[in-house]
Amino acid sequence: MMDVPDFIEGDLRIALTDGQRLVTEVDGVTVVWHSWGEQDSATVVLLHGGSGSWLHWVRNIAALRDAGWRVLVPDLPGFGDSDLPPGCVDVDALSSYLHDGLQQLAPKGPVQLVGFSFGGMTAGLWLQAYPQDAHALVLVGAPGMGLQTAVRTPLKGWRHLATSEAQEEIHKYNLMALMFQNASALDSLALALHTANVHRDRMPRRRLSSTDILARALPDVQVPVSAIYGEHDALYRERLPEVQGAMQMLCGQWNRWTTVSGAGHWVQYEAAQAFNAALIQTLSDQA
Template identity: 65%
Template sequence: MTGAVPSLACLPAFLPPFLPPFLPPDLATALAGGERWVTCFDGADTVWHTWGDAHRPCVVLLHGGSGSWTHWVRNIAPLRDAGWRVLVPDLPGFGDSDLPTGCVDTDDMPPHLQAGLRQLQPAGPVSLVGFSFGGMTAALWLAQPKMNQQSVQHLVLVGAPGMGLTVPERIPLKGWRHLPSPETQAQIHRHNLMALMLQRPDSLDDLALALHTANVTRDRLTRRRLSSSDILARTLPKLQARVSAIYGEHDALYRGRLPELQGLMQSLAPHWWHWQTIPGAGHWVPYEAASAFNLALLRILSEPTNPAVALIAEQAQNANARTPW
């Protein structure tokens, strides 16, 4: 990658706000008021979805593989209401973002994210929260030689792979692009959601299926392989920010191995902070167990931090405990 400093031609550009039409009314109302920005690096555009005033402390959410910003639809509003500015990019090659030339896996993404974040000018240190593939991406971004690690105060890994641990009995995913009709494709999407993303059958609701279908059809980074490696384990010792982790109790990537995973992460991260297991949830824990996940994430991010933000976070936790998402 070249051109670390964006040119005038790469200043961030505003896009009209857009929410998927299939969002339920309460969720669409909660997410109203967001903005979309496009940033540019090395000839490729990255689309960012933002909520909250620019002067607020900033949290950046990175979605999982074959996903988009919508992996976080049940988590954005609680963070915004707790006093955070929430930035959620579509990672390069996913959602509305371009697939940059030569970008084939997670280790090619940090320059695009770093340039985009610089263009969006967050106020003070940021916190990075990465789900699955996005967790690996966040760690690699933080470990970049040109990254000022003092500008990131916390990394929260959510269901992140790349730790070199395997579960041989995992249910295999199935291909769907060759199938002739949306109906037959939907059957495979349902299988794949239950094989990897969700634990409880009732979690596979119409919204989960619609989000997943819209996301996988726009996945242009189909040959990534680093998720099956130990790249995250090799990266953690290089990080100077606090590191925490939130995993679903039944995460398909680590079924039966969460205690081993927790011990490994604690031994590798120089500034280990907190581990949280969410009972009854699978891999896509921000969606499947949103209320419990939001409480855990707000506690991790708000302690210690600005006292005013911590107070707002406590109030938001009390309110979120009464919401279904």
């Protein structure tokens, strides 16, 4: 049984308790994975965002499992319960640990990668380096396209603050500045899991998300590519049509683009029902 954090309660907690915690090791670096669903089913691998963990997908896992997928969700190296590899400072150092870990887990069905934000860049670089590892890719709110929004609310630091109450106020501010469009999305669960995540981020000086690293990788990705973004994603406010056009041009096997109305960057949490429907449809089409 899965050791679900105490702040996840009620039906959501019950829905996640049948998961398994799996560990892979590559060159002494352990990566923790979480698994739901039948082992011989087609597999979807969910990669979380920066300063995150598997908890970024807490509102999506059960829907995918119940739709018939095996769901694998690693804590990316340097985040959550996974080790930080020696010398690793950004996304470009992660692919080999995920590739080797997936080979150890040896999923029996076809695999699709879904990457959120930093995890989207990770997935793109992973398939650039190891094109045989998956049959399709879905990018969710992924940066690294070399396009910046003209108006961006800067995030605030919190580690220097002496009290948990003061830190909590900054966490709320940062969630609204980057992750959410609507204040109603910032509930107690979002705050609790965000707080748990950021305290376990051992890669705080990441900078490659502001470059075109994903855009340069996409022409080398040899599988169908789709994208799902919140309508008000703070990374690309008022520039989503440009992102869509760039992806369509760069990807050799472009599949589809979906914009989720009314949602911000953390679209799979803020608009979980609409996102789950869009993702399941996209995965089914690509399968």
